[in-house]
Every structure is written in structure tokens, then in C-alpha cells.
């Protein structure tokens with residue numbers, strides 16, 4: 001069996017993360033050039049082992065025709081490490097984190113607004129904020145929760161601190177009405193009773209951006225630091241998991257039900273997290289189930305490439321991502337953006353931790 005040594009030229013050459021024990025399609029062009037495999041039709045490789053050395057990522061790939069030692073010289077943007085070193089504060093209540101490595105991606109929608117409308121529904125005028133698509137480089141890897149924060153995890157915070165959410169302090173939240181969506185103000189709604197019977201492993205809802213920050217301040221007071229909401233760019237990078245398509249699994253919305261609870265399959269309620277398929281980086285419920293608060297204020301996208309974007313310095317609305325149980329497929333796309341004021345809370349808004 002021949003052995004080849006391939007040198008990938010950059011982190012954008014690899015379509016998805018390499019993880020040991022998993023089969024991967026290796027980008028044909030790269031290997032065809034480097035390995036002279038142009039005649040071969042078999043580019044499916046099994047990853048035997050993977051590791052890092054002096055900032056390079058090394059992978060040993062095999063397929064029936066050859067063994068390849070692949071060297072990623074750009075720092076390994078396409079490498080997703082399994083959650084072996086996840087932080088373990090008891091305050092987290094078992095939240096698992098996935099390591100999202102440094103790297104570059106194209107942020108925003110590849111499809112134009114009219115194309116989104118014709119293919120996925122909704123109204124084109126709402127999709128302008130997904131453009132222009134622009135290059136983003138994230139220079140620091142980060143941990144991201146494998147699931148949104150669950151009721152049983154948020155409850156640890158509430159029990160420890162006596163914290164009362166904004167919905168509780170003001171006595172109301174936005175509830176769901178089948179005819180008018182969730183714009184009706186309902187007295188007495190709060191995370192413990194958002195209008196449906198809650199389960200421990202459903203994502204917490206009816207929490208505002210401000211409530212999420214209070215929870216994060218408490219987590220950071222527990223002897224560990226650095227918990228936070230993801231930036232919008234971090235969220236989209238993690239959601240895409242190397243993909244450029246409308247969803248992390250491709251452009252075909254008919255497959256969304258395999259990965260997400262959304263308007264067509266959720267029965268108008270949140271579902272316990274982690275039941276659907278994860279994205280290629282091991283993140284669950286990015287598409288659908290609950291909208292997820294990001295750290296950023298809402299702002300227009302830049303026209304050129306940016307590094308570690310954090311959104312505008314000030315604003316009126318915070319960004320939410322990913323769509324929810326209440327959302328048609330068009331709003332569950334990786335590039336879709338939604339906004340609410342930081343004190344807003346309703347039956348489909350939740351969040352996910354970063355660190």
C-alpha cells in the first residue's frame with residue numbers, strides 16, 4: 001500500500017473537521033494535485049489518528065488505495081477536537097463544550113435575498129441583513145456548549161442565588177398564540193412556566209439577554225472565568241462547521257427535520273436538547289429548538305474581510321441566531337439573523353454558553 005505525504009495549503013481546503021475514527025471525504029482537488037490521484041475516483045478516507053505539533057495539525061488517513069499523512073500548515077481551522085478537556089465546574093450542571101478552533105469562513109448568505117425567498121420562503125426584504133457575505137477570521141479558538149443551556153442547568157443558578165428573571169420581576173413574558181405568533185404579553189409567564197410544561201432537559205426559554213448575562217456573571221464567580229455568550233461570528237462559524245450552504249448539512253430544507261425542531265415537526269413547543277443529529281462539529285440544536293442570544297449588538301455587515309468581529313459598540317437590539325421550534329425552515333438557516341431588545345423574553349428565546 002503506497003504512502004503519501006500531503007501538505008494542505010490552507011485551512012479553507014478542507015470541507016469539514018477531521019476527527020479520529022470517522023470517515024471523511026477529502027477534497028478532491030487538493031489531493032489530486034498533491035498526490036497525483038487524478039485518475040482515482042475513491043477519495044474517501046478513514047482518519048486513523050490526528051494530533052498537533054508546533055501549531056501544525058497532522059492527520060493519518062487511509063483508504064483502500066493508500067495511506068496519507070496530511071499536514072495542515074495553517075493551524076488547523078478544520079480540526080475539531082472532541083470535548084475531552086471540557087471545563088467541569090459543578091455550577092455548569094454537566095454542560096459539555098466542544099472546542100471550536102481558529103480559522104476563517106465566509107459569514108453571511110451565499111444565496112441572494114430573492115433566491116432565499118424563492119427557495120425557502122419568507123420575504124426577501126428581511127434577508128438583506130445577511131449580506132454582504134464577507135470573510136471572517138477568528139484568531140482564537142473557543143469552547144461552545146454542545147447544547148443550549150437547559151432548564152435543569154439554569155435552575156442551579158436560580159437556586160444558588162435566588163435570581164429573579166426580568167419576566168418574573170416585571171410579571172409578564174411574551175407568550176405564544178397560534179394566530180399572532182409570540183407577540184402577546186401574558187402575565188405570569190417565566191422560565192419555570194413559559195406556557196408549556198417544562199422538562200429538565202429542554203432549553204431554558206423566557207430568559208432575556210440581560211438574564212443570560214446575570215447567569216454568566218455567576219458562573220464566572222465560581223472560581224473559573226471566561227464564560228460568555230458567543231459573538232455572532234463565532235456562532236455562525238460553529239453552526240456552519242465548515243459548510244457554506246444554507247444549513248450545516250447542505251441546502252436541502254427537506255432534511256432539516258433530521259437536525260432540528262422547527263415549525264414543521266416541533267408541535268409548537270421546545271424539545272429536550274440533543275435528540276436530533278448534531279452538526280459535523282458535534283453541536284446539537286444549532287438549527288431550531290430555541291433562538292440563541294449572541295453577545296453582539298445588531299449591525300450591518302462590513303463590505304470587506306474582518307478579524308474577530310464583535311459587532312457595533314452600541315445599539316438597540318441584540319442578535320439571536322438559529323431559529324426555534326416556532327420557525328419555518330427559512331429562519332433556521334446558518335446565516336439568518338434576528339434581533340430583540342436585551343430585555344426581551346419569550347417562549348422561543350434561549351442561549352448557549354461560550355468560553
Ligand SMILES: [Ca+2]
Nearest residue numbers: 285286288322
Ligand atoms: Ca438553536
